Amino acid sequence: MAERSFKTEVQKLRLGAGEEFRGEGILAVTKALLESGVSYVAGYQGAPISHLMDVLADANDILAELGVHFEHSASEATATATLAASVHTPLRGAVTFKSTVGTNVASDALANLASGGVTGGALIIVGEDYGEGSSIMQERSHAFAMKSQVWLLDPRPNLPCIVAAVQHGFALSEASRTPVMLELRIRACHVHGSFVAKDNVRPAYTLKDAIERPLRDTSRIVLPPASYLHEQEKITQRWPAAVQYIRDHGLNEFFAEGAQDFGIVLQGGMYNNVIRALELLGLADAWGHSRVPLYVMNVTYPIVDEELTRFCAGKRAVLMVEEGQPDFIEQQVNTTLRRADVQTRVHGKDCLPMAGEYTGGVMLQGITKFIEQVAPSLLEGRPLPRAAKPATAPVPAAKEVHPRPPSFCTGCPERPIFTAMKLVERELGPHHVSCDIGCHLFSILPPFELGATTMGYGLGWAGAAALNTTETRKRTLSFMGDGGFWHNGLTSGVGNAVFNKTDNVLVIVDNSYSAATGGQDILSSRADNPIRATRNSIEKAVRGVGVEWVRTVTHTYSVAEMRDTLREALTTPVKGPKVVIAQSECMLNRQRREKPAFRQLVKSGQRAVRERFGVDPDTCTGDHSCIRLSGCPSLTIRDNPDPLRTDPVAAVIDSCVGCGLCGEVSHAAVLCPSFYRAALIHNPTRWDRFVAGVRARVIGFFQRRIERRLAGIGP
Amino acid sequence: MSGSPAEAPRTINIAILAMGGEGGGVLADWLVDLAEHAGWIAQTTSVPGVAQRTGATIYYVELFPGGAPDAPRPVLALMPFPGEVDVVIASELMEAGRALQRGLVTAERTTLIASTHRVYSMTEKTAMGDGRVDADALVAAGRAAAKRACFGDFALAAESVGSVIGASLFGAIAGAGCLPFTRPQFEDAIRRAGVGVEPSLKAFAAGEGLVISPLPPKPAAPAMAEPPVGPRLAPLAARVRATFPTGTVPIILHGLLRLADYQDVAYAEAYVQRLETLRVARGCTDRLVETVARYLALWMSYEDTIRVADLKTRATRFDRVRGEVRLAKDQLLDIHEYLHPRVQEIADTLPAGLGRWLLATGWARRGVERVASKGRIVRTSSVRGFLMLYAVASLRRIRRSTLRFVEEHSRIDAWLALVGGTAASDAELAIAIAECQRLVKGYGDTHARGLANYNTVIAQVPRLNGHPDAAATLRRLRDAALADEQGSKLAAAVAAMSIAPAAATATA
DSSP: OOSSOOTTGGGGGGOOTTOEEEEEHHHHHHHHHHHTTOOEEEEOOOTTTHHHHHHHHHTHHHHHHHTOEEEEOSSHHHHHHHTTHHHHSOOOEEEEEEETHHHHHHHHHHHHHHHHOOSSOEEEEEEEOOSTTOOSOOOOTHHHHHHHTOEEEOOOSSHHHHHHHHHHHHHHHHHHTOOEEEEEEHHHHTOEEEEEOOOOOOOSSOHHHHHHSOOOOGGGSSSTTHHHHHHHHIIIIIHHHHHHHHHHTTOSEEESTTSSSEEEEEEGGGHHHHHHHHHHTTSBOTTOOBSSOEEEESEEESOOHHHHHHHHTTOSEEEEEOOSSSOHHHHHHHHHHHHTTOOOEEESTTTSOSSSOOOHHHHHHHHHHHHHHHOGGGGTTSOOOGGGSOOOSOOTTGGGOOOOOOOOOTTOTTHHHHHHHHHHHHHHOOOOEEEOSSGGGGGGSTTTOOOSEEOSTTOTTGGGTTOOOTTOOOOOEEEEEHHHIIIIIIIIIIIHHHHTTOOOEEEEEEOSSBTTTTOBOOTTOOSOBTTBOOOOOHHHHHHHTTOOEEEEESOTTOHHHHHHHHHHHHHOSOOSOEEEEEEOOOHHHHHHHHHHHHHHHHHTTOOEEEEEEEEOTTTOOSOOHHHHTTOOTTEEEEOOOOTTOOSOEEEEOTTOOOOSHHHHHHHHTTOOTTEEEEEEEESOOHHHHHHHHHHHHHHHHHHHHHHHHHTTTOO | OOSOTTTSOOOEEEEEEEETTSSHHHHHHHHHHHHHHTTEEEEEEEOOGGGGTTOEEEEEEEEEEOOOTTSOOOOOOSSOOTTOOSEEEESSHHHHHHHHHTTOOOTTTOEEEEEOOOOOOHHHHHOSSOOOOOHHHHHHHHHHHSSEEEEEOHHHHHHTTTOOHHHHHHHHHHHHTOSSOOHHHHHHHHHHHOSSHHHHHHHHHHHHHHHHSOOOOOOOOOOOOOOOOOGGGHHHHHHHHHHSOGGGHHHHHHHHHHHHHHTOHHHHHHHHHHHHHHHTSTTOOHHHHHHHHHHHHHHHTOOOHHHHHHHHHOHHHHHHHHHHTTOOTTOEEEEEEEEOOOHHHHHHHSBHHHHHHHHHOHHHHHHHHHHTSSOEEEETTSHHHHHHHHHHHHGGGGGGGBHHHHHHHHHHHHHHHHHHHHHTTOHHHHHHHHHGGGGOOSSHHHHHHHHHHHHHHHTTHHHHTTOTTHHHHHHHHHHHHTTOTTSHHHHHHHHHHHHHHHHHHHHO
């Protein structure tokens, strides 16, 4: 099950009208879906919307009461295709995924859905993984909204606004027969706040109705000639209907509209930081009362021309605050004003950077630059805040601060796979390594530094497709996680390799979960899941599409076995695709299950053994080879206790979970004899005590002899 | 606008810099709960996701004085603005440095609460020598930048009461008095969260205590003091004190202790004799004696199987492991060693002639290799495993005849001769040569690589002799040898060097 349990939070989903909901933004979205009478929800997990999926999984009872169907989709394309249920019926449906990676995958289904349009409200909640903490390429979801003509909501980042956006999103979708995307940035997903709840709504028209009385309307299906009509309909009917709804319901907001002869146009998601910047410049107060006119686009696509021209008319200049690039909105603002012959000067990317996240400092500097140009007198009489100008002072402690990228957790079963690969490379030289998406991607970073490219989720083997020639006997190595494998890697990677007769090697990292997204179950998970079918074998699937050379290593921590298997795959004379399945359970999930069980066992007075590793500092010579082959957070360094030595010695800290890798590495790589494994026996039995007593007497006898030899040397 | 900017109520802004999985989220949640129960409006944001996996991350909290339930809500920012942060909490020292770099800490406004313990970065950990950054510089930079800086080992404070750092940092915030809440209010937030309440409260108190009465700063490490020696070494120690300059005595005594422990008193005496020979060499300086004393002691106590077995079987070692794994009184301990003696190590431990024969004789070597191809796990805490290692340690008696001993001592003699011979012409180069012993360390392949690097570096000495930069160049080569495992930096450094003397000749 997922990394975080939401069993307590889930109860918040039952709150009724008038009660206060407190919690994370993404939980508020979940509640808003139920208040909107949603019939089905689907999605693919990934930061920052993983919690939405995890909450729904934990809330299955509540969903069942409301007749809501919830799916963990196989991919974002699956999720989006799920919205097909709303094409002909009044069913309201919502799907969610990480963007833009998920939207990329979804875009085929999205384009088809958008072409025919929808009857019931169709909401796509995208977690915009942009800026700090993001793990993906920096692009914008905005382009997808433009190309498929779906509407894009970008609400102010507070819970009441986010909740309202969900509710309006469904209504807007129905009013304009168009799917609606709700864009939530990382911090908005995780912002803690509150809103006043409404009652949950059980939809009047149910899934049962849709199945029992199927509806169809060929004019909604993407086939000529309907597809040509769809394009016209988007422009002539759906767009105006959307604009009408947005205006009628005041989805976009105006603040202090007439306060100055200049103003700021902004994406809703930028609102809080724009207000803070204005507050620091003395142009707003803490409650958001601005002295500068603001036009807040809670809908960033389509742009409501009438509202924009109304806001700009009579103003000398406006600043467009639009995060990311290309500057789609700024271009549109310029076009709209030009067409309307409004002479307001449009600033934007001249004051703010074209690319990159609009962090606090960046926002403040951009707005300061704008105000200095249009109304410098407003800034007189008080010192500018420190961050209003680019920092000029040298960065303090520059060389003392190293980057600290994410890495494999303590005891991670994926680490030994790459340790083994390092050892194989010592024998066979460097290989081309094609990576995938997932925790295993950390192999690219130190200390392993393995991996040349990563082309997307499940595309590890596809990324090495071209490197397939009979002119060399050297093979390429690709990695893929179990998550990516089931997402699409089985077909796009394995099937492709079989069909194109590759001779190369794929390692499938099977840790029983979609681990990087928070430990959700997938088809091959080995735990029972009451609402999903697990335990479907990857090996069977691989063999099913025609791979004959398959090796499964069921304990990745045996570095020697892992190394030998990789060596065999890279050197065997057998031609054809070769797949190594490296299986061991994600340690984060395993510990979450085993730690409490262990504590319980100890508490109940039963015998229990905990293992951990250690390093003898007097035999460690401080070369740190072991760390270069591991990188485990629990394997670190400390001062050398030896007065004659200065290099720090390796040390294992108490967070060690005794996975065994340190010992395996020192054996497989013939490193050093300094590692020991300590087994701590809790609640030893009488027999344990008896044996220990005998040992202590015998060993003690010899240890006293050693002491006698050394007597008189030291004080 | 409500009043002039100076009087306007404003947020209290708190940034928590932590590493994923360290409990920064729990700390942020406590702060929110604390503030909300005190009638404040609170907002927290973070960027979890993959950053959680041990990467550096920021949790950001804003607090605003509350009003009536239907009063307008303030607009709170979702990320820290440089220069506008009241409290910066760093769960580790390098993360405190990161807060400084991001401009979050200012002298006008910021209370910096940072734990001084280190979670070393990958770069620091993987260095082949000592790659650690200067912790004192980080502390100094923090003190210089903040309005008030509270440093302390909050990790230790929490650990010593069986809790986690979040709780002791929460206590530190209370202790620093930088938030308008009382101590009981803080504690109630911990109680309401309901997880590990008792240890958390203890850690809270410990963290608070560290801020209210900080521990005195550790005194600067004193120069090496003379270690006490036992009666069997007393005569040798007296000889050392009589013969060698006072400044070099402590390190020589350390050497004596080590070698007597390693082999016997006679071995320690051989060490002193070697140093005495060096002492009278022409051009020998005190610094050279000190340097050689250190590295000679290390070299003479090279790590062979006998030494490893000896160290692993001692009672003091058993005690150390018990402490390290925090063995409780009612628990039992098993210790398993990971040993991998290969044919080379076995031959090393045999008498020199036999050892050479084994390495050179195909069938014998293959036979041993078959047996020694896999690593062994030895349970030292069992009678059988202990006696096995004890027996290996007993080979100490024949150590002087072993292949490894013969080889190491011939290398040592060559090294000492080179050092002594160079001292007359270039004392600094002699010191640099002596320091090159640092390259030879470890076991198995690591040792072989180190020795090869050592040989490569030492082979350059004849070309450097007489060159004004000789010592510096040799040290550069040594550092290059420690820069990467593949030896490419060293190869490049040697290649770059070959041009320099030629150019020097050309211009001369």
